[in-house]
Amino acid sequence: MINKQISDPGEAISRIKDGNTIAIGGFGGAGSPNVLIDTLITRSDAKNLTIVSNNAGQNEEGIAALLKAGKVSKIVCSFPRMKNAWVFEELYRRGKLELELVPQGNLAERLRARGAGIGAFFTPTGYGTVLAEGKETREIEGVHYVLEHPIKVDVALIKAKAADRFGNLTYNKTARNFGPVMAMAADITIVEVSDVVAAGELDPEAVVTPGIYVDHFFKV
């Protein structure tokens, strides 16, 4: 019988290796998988990680704590500058953390492209800006586009509302944000959920992430 539920996130987190790229869900605090991040900090020896996320954490919580733990060498991010993002700011200013700044829509679309098997795509976002410097451009029917490539993700850490044993997921309101595209993009997707329900309790019309994109989930 298929059952993707795990009781201990530590074992799943141990699949993260040195140099891996880890996508971490969340927009601000909404959808941030804080238990998974804490497990990565306390129970993994993996170093030299690349993090893909919309923000870079605040205070010393979530991604900020992960940065502070010294496990991260690069962050691919749209909005690292937030109130109380001092951990990021200090590492960045000291040159201890590489930043690849990506417009938010390109970040989402590059993750989706990875999950959808698209080799590259022409996007209008960022054309003519420093964030497109050095990138291939093309004019198509009078519009200027930049060629963007998928983001290869080894492991996604995301937060959802409910899961059944097949790993089908629903989310809670705006905590959905990057979860579905990160689950698509990753080779291994680990999910923290609030509720575990029996097979059939999730309406097939309302499943947001089908279980094919989920490897392990656990109840927090």
Add this chain to the structure above:
Amino acid sequence: MINKQISDPGEAISRIKDGNTIAIGGFGGAGSPNVLIDTLITRSDAKNLTIVSNNAGQNEEGIAALLKAGKVSKIVCSFPRMKNAWVFEELYRRGKLELELVPQGNLAERLRARGAGIGAFFTPTGYGTVLAEGKETREIEGVHYVLEHPIKVDVALIKAKAADRFGNLTYNKTARNFGPVMAMAADITIVEVSDVVAAGELDPEAVVTPGIYVDHFFKV
């Protein structure tokens, strides 16, 4: 007050002009907007249409009836050859109907690209086949891709299950198929629905097509 419900589809259908590209939902019979197709046949003078759809109709129903009515000069389609698709077959063999055959996934992705503002994308599907002849190709990280472009759609005709006055839609099972991407791709989207519900009755978590993609709907 916003209310996208119309009582008579004829007026909405009259927005279709000569030479327009019309995307028509459905996979086989599931999701086929038969009332809208019939309205197009009986109440529109538009000619020289290009139809975008997965199939080309069977017997003399749906798209087959539209083809028979002589309004269509081209069809962009993945699977026109079906049981009792004689209307299509005869027009095609007589050279009266141009066919652009598109792999089903490229058809869906090209519609999505149009809706999502993507200028073009590299897909592995079709590489090395006659359906990619003359198209730009590129090898990216060891995989061969074909460059595919969006399909510009003037009007989408689709079928959904329920709508609220803002045009938020849910679908019924596999009748969902191409509806959401056609709604995204079209300048004008017209929907036939089984149920009209009050604002707030559709769970915001389970809306599949947000109203921004819908112009007019009516209850059949």
Add this chain to the structure above:
Amino acid sequence: MNTEEKMALAGRVAADVPEGAYLNLGIGLPTLVANHLGGEEKEVILHTENGVLGRWTDAPEGEQDPDLINAGKVPIKLLPGAAFFHHADSFSMMRGGHLDICVLGAFQVSASGDLANWHTGDPQAVPAVGGAMDLAIGARQTFVMMDHVDREGNPKIVSELTYPPTGLGCVTRIYTNIGTFETSPDGSKVKALYIAPGLTQEQVQRQTGVEIDFSLNKTHGE
């Protein structure tokens, strides 16, 4: 601008948003526009890039849910008829040209509609772009709301940006504390649609980095 001026500015923008419009309000000044939308009389649908389309207000104390926020991370309370979606779907709405209007703040706007609003160019600054570049080029119309001049009194409507651009040729209309202006594709000038009462054309021109065409202005002197 003082609070009263900001509210007047937000009211002018809101008055130009038609019923049924799909509208994204950027963080900062543009969020004030929400207070001036028509409610039941003139329904407008809001979009926020973190995945909601619908109508909402700020969530009152006691009804705040950390999982229900807008792009400025402010808790909101939905009115009936909303929809949630993920980030790729949300930005498809923008980039695909489905939003009627987005309203953004700006450091500078050029007469041809180039926008600078994400980075001052200061190499010491910690950069952050968010959804600004997607919004700028995505909506059918991009409105800018800003002070007419910067803190040093320099014009913010310019012939060429000196700050790094967010998007090129994307701004259609500029709302400032002293007027409303349309950009022009050729970048030769901006067209005044409204001038604040009590100001002369010369006073407005002096604070503006490009030539102003006043021929469309129906408000001044009426």
Add this chain to the structure above:
Amino acid sequence: MNTEEKMALAGRVAADVPEGAYLNLGIGLPTLVANHLGGEEKEVILHTENGVLGRWTDAPEGEQDPDLINAGKVPIKLLPGAAFFHHADSFSMMRGGHLDICVLGAFQVSASGDLANWHTGDPQAVPAVGGAMDLAIGARQTFVMMDHVDREGNPKIVSELTYPPTGLGCVTRIYTNIGTFETSPDGSKVKALYIAPGLTQEQVQRQTGVEIDFSLNKTHGE
């Protein structure tokens, strides 16, 4: 193949599908594999390109819903735990390499895994491709199920396709009425994994258009 041979072939394919696999069964012969999957003992998740992931059976008379069909347009009945999605999402699953296995019929397969299954090349034929090209290149493994030879007795495992290709280098394994074979990236040969009882290597080789490496075959002569 007669019905019994078809069922035996479907059973051999099904036996090679592990528990938990995500599986797409093409129309025609491959649909028979569904009857041989393990049920509760060995759960396998089916995918159909028209937007369902889950477990199902053909819908019994009286429980058929025209809005709930598989890619072959056959009404199905779902078991608990399914999900619906639209066509772009469905083909993302394929093209993105998320399906473990797809099983397709074929006119021809080359030793390097090139597949021909959508068009005979007859200029009079009405063409139709459906999802074949997406499936062929999308799944992690593409299995082919077919007669070992065509109606005229010509080999269908060939060194070079003579029919128009569906996809290049995509087939990993070929199941025929007389054996199971692995393709090789360099296209020099196929490797036999199974030979039907009672057949000699020479008999199998004679019906095959490329050299067969029998060194992996554990079944013949046991």
